[in-house]
Amino acid sequence: MSKRTLPRLLQTPAVILLLLWMLVPLSMTLYFSFIRYVLNSTRRPEWTTPSLSNWRGFGNYEYVLFHAKDFWFAVQNSLFIVGSILVLTVIFGLALAMLVNRSFPGRGIVRVLLISPFFVMPAVNAVLWINMILDPVLGLNGLAVEGINHIIHGLKNFPLIGSFFSMWPDIVPMSFRATQTSAYAVIIMVTWQWTPFAVLIFMTSLQSEDESQKEAAILDGANAWSRFRNLTVPHLARPIAIVVMIQSIFHLSLYAEIEIVSRGNGNKNLPYLIGEFTSNNIGAASAAGIFAVILANIVAIFLLRMVGKSMMD
Amino acid sequence: MATVSQKSRFGGAFWTILAWVIALIFFFPIFWMIFTSFKTDADAVKPEFLFTFTPTLDNYLNMTDNYDYWRFAINSVITSTFATLLALVVGIPAAYAMAFDPSRHTKDILMWMLSTKMLPAAAVLYPMTFLTKNFLGIFDTHFLIIVVLCLINLPIVIWMLFTYFKEIPKEIIEAGKMDGVSTWGEIKDILIPLAWGGVASTALLTFIFCWNEAYWTVRLTTTEAATLSKLIEGNRAPEGLFFGRLSAVSTAAVGPIIILGWFCQKQLVRGLTFGAVK
Numbered sequence: 001m002s003k004r005t006l007p008r009l010l011q012t013p014a015v016i017l018l019l020l021w022m023l024v025p026l027s028m029t030l031y032f033s034f035i036r037y038v039l040n041s042t043r044r045p046e047w048t049t050p051s052l053s054n055w056r057g058f059g060n061y062e063y064v065l066f067h068a069k070d071f072w073f074a075v076q077n078s079l080f081i082v083g084s085i086l087v088l089t090v091i092f093g094l095a096l097a098m099l100v101n102r103s104f105p106g107r108g109i110v111r112v113l114l115i116s117p118f119f120v121m122p123a124v125n126a127v128l129w130i131n132m133i134l135d136p137v138l139g140l141n142g143l144a145v146e147g148i149n150h151i152i153h154g155l156k157n158f159p160l161i162g163s164f165f166s167m168w169p170d171i172v173p174m175s176f177r178a179t180q181t182s183a184y185a186v187i188i189m190v191t192w193q194w195t196p197f198a199v200l201i202f203m204t205s206l207q208s209e210d211e212s213q214k215e216a217a218i219l220d221g222a223n224a225w226s227r228f229r230n231l232t233v234p235h236l237a238r239p240i241a242i243v244v245m246i247q248s249i250f251h252l253s254l255y256a257e258i259e260i261v262s263r264g265n266g267n268k269n270l271p272y273l274i275g276e277f278t279s280n281n282i283g284a285a286s287a288a289g290i291f292a293v294i295l296a297n298i299v300a301i302f303l304l305r306m307v308g309k310s311m312m313d
Numbered sequence: 314m315a316t317v318s319q320k321s322r323f324g325g326a327f328w329t330i331l332a333w334v335i336a337l338i339f340f341f342p343i344f345w346m347i348f349t350s351f352k353t354d355a356d357a358v359k360p361e362f363l364f365t366f367t368p369t370l371d372n373y374l375n376m377t378d379n380y381d382y383w384r385f386a387i388n389s390v391i392t393s394t395f396a397t398l399l400a401l402v403v404g405i406p407a408a409y410a411m412a413f414d415p416s417r418h419t420k421d422i423l424m425w426m427l428s429t430k431m432l433p434a435a436a437v438l439y440p441m442t443f444l445t446k447n448f449l450g451i452f453d454t455h456f457l458i459i460v461v462l463c464l465i466n467l468p469i470v471i472w473m474l475f476t477y478f479k480e481i482p483k484e485i486i487e488a489g490k491m492d493g494v495s496t497w498g499e500i501k502d503i504l505i506p507l508a509w510g511g512v513a514s515t516a517l518l519t520f521i522f523c524w525n526e527a528y529w530t531v532r533l534t535t536t537e538a539a540t541l542s543k544l545i546e547g548n549r550a551p552e553g554l555f556f557g558r559l560s561a562v563s564t565a566a567v568g569p570i571i572i573l574g575w576f577c578q579k580q581l582v583r584g585l586t587f588g589a590v591k
Contacts, residue, residue, distance in 0.1 A: 006496060007410035014407035014471060015422065021464045022429050025437035025444065032439065096335060104329040112575050113340040119574035120343065121525040123545035124563045128346050131549075132556055138358045140345070146360070192342065197585065204582045204590050242586050253433045256527040256542070260549045271435030278439045289436030300431045304424070 026293070033060050033286035040280050050282075060287035068277075068284060070268055075295070078269035081183055081190075082251045086244055088191045093198025093243065094236070100199065101206045118196040126260035129189040136173035145173035179266030186257045186267065194250075198243045205239040206232070245303035252296055270295065343571070350560035357556035372561030379555075380562050385544040389566075391455055392530070392540060393523035396462035397516050400470045403463070405512070408474035409500055413486050423475065426468040427587060434528050445533060453537045458530055462523045470519055472587040473580075477511025478504065514580035517573060524570050541566040 036054040041047040047054055064071050100110060117125075136142045148171055155165040176185035209232065217227050253271050258264055264272045270292045277285035349357050351368040376382040411419045441461075446452040485507065489499045505512060527542040534543055545566060548559060574581070582590055 007414035007416070010406035010410040010496075011422070014403050014426075014467060017403065017464060018426055018429050018467060022432060025440035026432070028440035028443070029437055096332075099328060099332045099335065102325075102328065104325065104332065106333065110332050110336040111578070113336040115574065115578050115581075116340055116343055116571050118581075119521060119525070119571045120567045121542055121545070121570070122527045123531075123542045124346075124567050127545055127549055127559065128342055128563060132345060132349060132560070133342060138556070143360050143363065192339070196339070197581075200578060200582055201586060201590055204579075239590055242590060246585055249431050253435060253528070255435070256531070256546060260546060271433060274435040275438065278442075282439050285439055286436075289433070289438075292433040292436045296431050296433050300428060304428075 029286045029289045031286075032282050033290050034058075035283060036060075037282040037286075038280060039282060056283060060283040061290075064284050064287045064291065068273075068288075070273055071288065074268045074270050074273040075291075077183060077267065078252060078295075081186055081254065081269060082248060084187045085190050085194065085251055086247055088187070089194045089198045089247065090240060090243060092191070092195045093202050094240075096195065096199045097202035097206055101203055114199055115196045117193050118200075120193060122193075122256040123260065125189050125193055126186075126257040129192070130176060130185055130261050134176040134185055134188070136175040141176075142173045145171050177262050177265075182258075182262035182265065182267035185261045186254065189257060190251065190254065194247060197247075201239050201243055202236060205236060209235050241303070248299050248303060249296075252292075252299065343567075346560045347564050348560075349556055350564045352557045352560075354555050354557040357560070372558045373565070375558065376562055376565060379558050380544060380548065382544070382562055382565060385539055385541045386565070388455070388458075388538055389524055389540040389542075392458040392462060392538065393520050395455075395459045396466065396523045397519045399459060399463040400466050400519055401512070401516060404467060404470040404474055404515075405500065405505070408471050408478055409504060411471070411475050412478035412481075413483060423472065426471060430465070430468050438532060441529075441533065453534045453539075455538045457533060458538050458540070461529045461533065462526060465526070465529070466519050466522055469522070469584055469587070470515055473515045473518070473584045474508075474511065476583060476587075477508050477515070480511075481507050514577050515584070517577045518580055518584045521570055521574055521577075 032050060034056060035050060035052065036044075036047045036056045036059070037050050038044070038047045096114065100107065100114065120128075131139060133140050136145075152165055152168050152170075156162050158165075174181060176182060176188075213231060214227060217231060222230070252269075254269060255271050255275070258267055258269060258272050261267065264276065268276070270288065274285050274288045274292060277288060350372050351370070352362065352366050353369055353371065356362040356366045372379075411423065442452070445457055451457045481504070486499060486503060489503045494502070524540075525542070526540075527546070530540045531543045531546055534540070545563060548555075548562070
């Protein structure tokens, strides 16, 4: 056996398994995206089974792009959700990492408390937030607003200031299951879950920062802001890029949260739309699936260019 | 100097308190879930019992009757455990070969493996259902979920193990080769004992990811192999009538994993950044 054969042999199972996992379902999606394939078609029973004789060319793509009701909304909404989560987690993550990256009493416990949300399973995260916290009647959101209204009502009976408060309207708690706001609920709960991840990465990276460089800067009379601006920020550029990349991979395919918050009502992303198509129009689902793959690849290429090279060192 | 240290002591106290307050705010939803799990369903939605109530264990004791909790929990344990083991069995030899006998394609293979993680699951939802239901007949089986969980985590497993293995001096492995130790012996007697910490934390992290997976475990099961993710998603609590019991079952579903997670925070960084941040 030559020197090279064995290592290749040891990698083979992993490579073959991943190759099958990637290629088999994806080529089926590609095939279905070019045929008419409608599971519950009573009018055209021949469309209910996949067959080359139902060839539709780019018809499904055209349908998805120009005629399907929610496609562009779903694309826009996917990007809105991912973008908002990225901005929020990076900002909170940086601020918290700086805050925790010092020695202080109980630092270990603070770290444990901060990291915990990351390990909550997505289904529990969504059920917990949308019911017990954000619900406008029974959740803490509703209770808090009710409490504030109660206090204002009490103040109305006071002399002097009462006339001021009597002009206040009752506050109506925000419902997060409504068409316009269900995306916010998803953004809030995912940000809560993934900020700890950003904190952890930024903290790890802050710890590897060169302290002697910082001390030299202090001796040279650089103030805190310029030390942060000229030493810490460049040092954090790579971890920020990594946080953005990894979260993009995960959040472009959010599903459970969207399902639980509003069943996609007013808040669909691309995976959710594909899921809806899948209950009937497989042709359209597959075409939308190919678009999702393209979108993910654009993001992936862009991000791998940015960080991929340095990852091998 | 005195003024500087006094100023920083005051500033230090402020930042310490701020750190504590923010940490408590972040933990609050989890605390609230645990807290509510000790209330009856009726008490859980009454503002007058927000903080003062008679604690009860009923929600935990009735978990089996209310939700058939253990059936789902056992499915989660079985699928996550075997998927983790399978991923290690496939991943360790691959990572060994890549770390100690790299070819000029190793880098590309690793990058390609990473790219399989970026494939949106929804794009292949129907083919997967079709294949497993109509073609292979393994829909809703433990076997299917184990294989799928293994495959989606395999890239992370190999990347993590690769970064741990690369930290072992090549000479130690070569020395084994000189002594005529077989490849299997090298992995079993030299590599794994040396990289034990790395292998263990890879396993722990993979187990957590498997446990929390919420797309395939929900879409590719109905009853037989349904995991805790499916249980919770199926009980999204219409109008919050069951906050107490829902909190109890949620706490039982995430509690063990949060505690496991505390033990591998450091490894989480390496696992999720594919070794890019150490």
